[in-house]
Amino acid sequence: MNLLRDEDLAAAFDHAARSYDTLVAANPGYHAHLRRSVRRLGLPGHGEGLRVLDLGCGTGASTAALRSALPGADITAVDASAGMLERAAAKPWAAGVTFVHSPAEDLREAGVKGPFDAVFAAYLFRNLSDPDAVLGTVHALLAPGGRLGVHEYTLSGRRADRAVWTLVCRGIVQPVATALKDGGLYRHLxxxxxxxxxxxxxxxxxxxxxxxxxxxxxxxxxxTGIAHTFVARRAHAAPGDAR
Incomplete structure (x- = not known):
């Protein structure tokens, strides 16, 4: 099964950036589901005083979900696609949102430094060549007790859920994307x-x-059965541990 990777995938997202918001807006519940996943992190106090990393922010839908639920947080939003990031940064944001152009694999080189109180990643990990390496980086960037939220298309394993996913992609998403000359990206999806x-x-x-x-x-x-929210935590440091 051929998948777009790294530079080719970033270039495909660059090209699709112009119509990306229009396509996702046609997905019932897209933005509400992101906000639900952010709330599932269970962060306290509307995010006051917290540092949050939005990893794979795209055109800013996940950033908006974070800002809506956590208006007091300091958010660093990162994406590998310059085109998507340009769209995100051009939107009106309250203070406390910073955008960084970087692949998830190169956060240190881009100057992204922890500790973060939470990391949120929407629709990211299935697009990575080495998701385990990035999870290791995320773990290291989190403060002890810090929370991870992943919003991702992950099938339940039931045949019916795969059939629904295929029907929606081939019957609705791909024809529209092809007409917009972004068929390659959505076949990858x-x-x-x-x-x-x-x-x-x-x-x-x-x-x-x-x-x-x-x-x-x-x-x-x-x-349901196609997308999930994953929530997890980095363990609190043991007594005597140094950071």
Whole structure:
């Protein structure tokens, strides 16, 4: 199953940036589901005084969800696509939002430094060549007790859910995307979900990366069994541990 990777994928997102918001707005519940996933992090006090990393922010939909639920947080939003990031940065934002152009694999080189109280990643990990390496980086960037939220297309493993995903992609998404000359990216979208972890497998991947209190929570509506919120924490440092 051929997937776009790295430079080719970033270039495809660059090209699709101009119409990306229009396409996702046609997805029922898209923005509400992101806000739900942010709330599932359970961060206190509307985010006052917290540092949050929005990893793979795209055109800013996840950033807007974070800002809506956590108006007091200091948000660093990162994306590998210059085109998507340009769209995100051009939107009106309250103080406390910073955008950084960087692949998730090169955060240190881009000057992104922890500790963060939370990391949120929407629709990111199935697009990475080495998701385990990035999970290791995220774990290191989190403060002890810091929280991770992942909003991702991860199939339940049921045949019916794969069939619904295929029907929606081939019957609706891909024809529209092809008309917009972005067919390659949205064919990748279908393939990347089918080829990626099931929800149970991704939860195990999080545990293997050192996260605790891992939970996989379904997204409501037509995406039940297709998309999930994963919440997890970095363990608190043991007494005497140094950072």
């Amino acid at each position: 279908w393939r990347s979900v089918v080829a990626f972890d099931t929800a149970a497998r991704f939860a195990e991947r999080l545990r293997a990366a050192g996260f605790e209190r891992v939970r996989a929570l379904p997204v409501p509506g037509w995406q």
